[in-house]
Amino acid sequence: MLDRTTRIAVAGAGSIGCHAGGCLALAGRRVTLLARQPLAEAIGRDGLTIVDLDGSERKLAPSAIDAAVDPAVAFNDAGLVLVTVKSGDTAEMAGLIARHARPDATVVSLQNGAANAARLRQHLPATQRVVAGMVSFNVIQDRSADGAPVFRRTTGGEVLVEAGVPGLVELLNVDGLPVESAADMTAVLWGKLILNLTNAINALSGLPLVEYLSDRRWRLVLAAQIEEALAAMRAAGINPAKVGALRPAFLPYLLRLPDFLFRIIARRMLTVDPKAKPSTLQDLERGRKTETDEFQGAIVRLSEQVGTAAPLSRLVLRRIRAAEQAGKGSPRLAPDDFKLPAS
Known part of the structure; x- marks a missing residue:
């Protein structure tokens, strides 16, 4: 069962992925971002900043969140994987999750489109549960004056995830990342x-x-x-x-x-x-x-x-x-x- 001690990997540290991962880390969750080298280095050096729709800023120290370029490191011991890559990268990311994540990991698609959860299920073993999800708000990536990564929420909204996964909403629903369950994700x-x-x-x-x-x-x-x-x-x-x-x-x-x-x-x-x-x-x-x-x-x-x-x-x-x-x-x-x- 998922709980607040579950290690979380964010598979695709773009704007949505970093915003979600940053909010979770600020709430004390254990988070690793799978990121490209330049972003991973910037986060490791400067941390990152989350800006909400009201303009409030929260700074996350480098020690409070991990960023890795190696999927074997990012997915190591993660009980929950949040997939936030573009739809065209879903199959490739599923292959990395299948190879490197725990066989009992829960995999949540927080992607656009209606077909990505099905794509993940096609490529992942049956032991890894795939959960459909949806992010209804927009995030843009920026840089502060000192070059630190900034992830700014620009619209209102929430995250919805498929109902019936014990502990999932409680793990993900944190300040800046409102999460609820939905009975009919289709x-x-x-x-x-x-x-x-x-x-x-x-x-x-x-x-x-x-x-x-x-x-x-x-x-x-x-x-x-x-x-x-x-x-x-x-x-x-x-x-x-x-x-x-x-x-x-x-x-x-x-x-x-x-x-x-x-x-x-x-x-x-x-x-x-x-x-x-x-x-x-x-x-x-x-x-x-x-x-x-x-x-x-x-x-x-x-x-x-x-x-x-x-x-x-x-x-x-x-x-x-x-x-x-x-x-x-x-x-x-x-x-x-x-x-x-x-x-």
């Missing part, structure tokens, strides 16, 4: 996927998140994209859960409101750090492959299975792939660039 993951459809559109605009959401022209593009996704899900018998305050079916109506009404009704949605960027935009800026295939790509594949139309999903996916190939960051498209030809 519905939760599809609900989060709907929210993640905004990432690619926002990234292609190149605008800060608040500026993007405050412009009805962009919200109309997002509303049409969400309706496409909801139609495919209905045909497939998928009932996406509410993630946050609103049910998915209500989102297109909210997004289509005039700007002044939207600002009033969606005040909480717009309460985000001015520096907030979707992970897709961060990936484009760094010349990395995005996870859009897990969002728009998943809708395209689902629509093909059930026979619904998904032209906007296909268009967004094409534009993201073109931006990835160009390697110049956001193409800074306009809302009119997403108009579909009349049928």
Whole structure:
């Protein structure tokens, strides 16, 4: 059984992984981050800083958290492994966990998309229990004036994990990392996927998140994209859960409101750090492959299975792939660039 003495390994020390690991270490949990060499060295030298949405900062000393580049070291004696890598790296990370983690380790997917827990189960032995999870908030990585790593939470939200794992919520639910259990994680993951459809559109605009959401022209593009996704899900018998305050079916109506009404009704949605960027935009800026295939790509594949139309999903996916190939960051498209030809 998991308890507060369980050693925790974070498999993929990016923004979410370091924020989660940092919060857990600040609460006295025993944490090791599997990180790339430069980040591991920086944490080992300077520690790291966690910044919450309200701007409060908490500094973690180097002695309070371990960072390793060798998976054999990172996973050694870990009873819990939190997987926070990009979806495209899931299979490779599963291979490392299978080789180096304890055979009875619990493995929690805190990744985007609806398919990563299933991918982990395909590659891990049956003795390692895989648990689906979901992070509903955004984190960006920064550096302090002295070069120490800073992980800044830029939106509200919580972590949900699959119910039925004794001790898991109690181990993970700490200050700065609110964790609850959910009975139907499949519905939760599809609900989060709907929210993640905004990432690619926002990234292609190149605008800060608040500026993007405050412009009805962009919200109309997002509303049409969400309706496409909801139609495919209905045909497939998928009932996406509410993630946050609103049910998915209500989102297109909210997004289509005039700007002044939207600002009033969606005040909480717009309460985000001015520096907030979707992970897709961060990936484009760094010349990395995005996870859009897990969002728009998943809708395209689902629509093909059930026979619904998904032209906007296909268009967004094409534009993201073109931006990835160009390697110049956001193409800074306009809302009119997403108009579909009349049928």
